Amino acid sequence: YLEEAKAAPLILRPPGALKESDFLKMCIKCGQCVEACPYDTLMLAKPGDTKPMGTPFFIPREIPCYMCTDIPCVPVCPTGALDEKSVSKIEEGSKELDITKAKMGLAVVDTESCIAFWGIQCDACYRACPIMDSAITLEYKRNTRTGKHAYLIPIVSSLTCTGCGLCERACVTEKAAIRVLPLELAQGAIGAHYIKGWDKADEKRVEETKSDVTTRTKRSEKSAQDYLNADEELFK
Ligand code: SF4
Ligand code: SF4
Ligand code: SF4
Structure with missing residues (x-):
């Protein structure tokens, strides 16, 4: 029973699903996403599936997600366990569903x-x-x-x-x-120790990475050239 009640690390959720621990808090197991799927991709876990009971999932080898452009399974979710925003883009000022943004796995x-x-x-x-x-x-x-x-x-x-x-x-x-x-x-995670120096977007990623440990010092804030040529401390 415990196995079927806790977050399942090996489960694939419908498009737009929140992080597994949040998804389990939000999903009320109504099955509306399952009903909305025209390909019968989604199922609700039943006893013996060793997945959190009543929650929606899919098995790609049996029926994959056909990436419907109108993503009918997501907007019907009444609680936001399937988050429409995460599978949308802003096109000419208005929000449009975009299944290529899905991250099911x-x-x-x-x-x-x-x-x-x-x-x-x-x-x-x-x-x-x-x-x-x-x-x-x-x-x-x-x-x-x-x-x-x-x-x-x-x-x-x-x-x-x-x-x-x-x-x-x-x-x-x-x-x-x-x-x-x-x-x-x-998926792995690079962390803040490695950075693509040639890529501005990667610098932004490192700035946004939350970490208690920092390697930034007064000296490292300057460029390498400043620090080698103009750091008076070095010539004391
Ligand atoms: S995107 Fe389409 S095929 Fe994929 S789970 Fe949703 S409704 Fe089913
Ligand atoms: S992974 Fe792709 S290339 Fe490799 S055997 Fe399967 S279908 Fe063929
Ligand atoms: S999007 Fe990913 S999971 Fe889907 S067919 Fe392409 S490689 Fe496979």
Whole structure:
């Protein structure tokens, strides 16, 4: 019973779902999102599913999210457990739903069982992806084993993958070699110690990162040149 009452780390929620712990507080298990889904993607967890009972989830290998442009499952949520804002964009001053902003999870490739990594041609996941060439790209690599063939391997971008699971559904291996995992499990976090010095947006990310530890000192606030040439303390 406990397993079915607490937050489930391995569950995939509908588009726009709040962070799992908040989602569980807000979802009243009314099933309106499930009713609204035209593809029967969403289900409510029942006893024995080992998922928080009565809450909506999906299993991409069975039925993925087809990324409806009008996202009917989200606006019907009466409590905001599915947050319309998180799957919307502002277009010419007005709010529009945008399913490409959904973050249901992240597709991860098992390079040992993906046959493309063996050198066998397969692009099933790439072709199934609604955001092909952004969420999944095919990377060309020389096959040094044969010396005359190429690998075309699927690479997923955590920036644009929505976690819809269409790739997982399409995968040709017995158990999918590409699988959608909840973001908290699949995604790393760089932290504030590394920064792309060539990217202004990344500087902003570091400024916004909350941390109790800071490496900023009086000296590091200056540019490296100031500090080497004009720091009187160095020449005392
Ligand atoms: S976006 Fe469409 S397919 Fe995906 S869960 Fe919502 S209603 Fe179902
Ligand atoms: S889950 Fe797969 S199909 Fe869906 S956006 Fe991500 S890479 Fe594309
Ligand atoms: S469909 Fe499966 S086996 Fe084929 S390239 Fe994609 S992940 Fe690999």
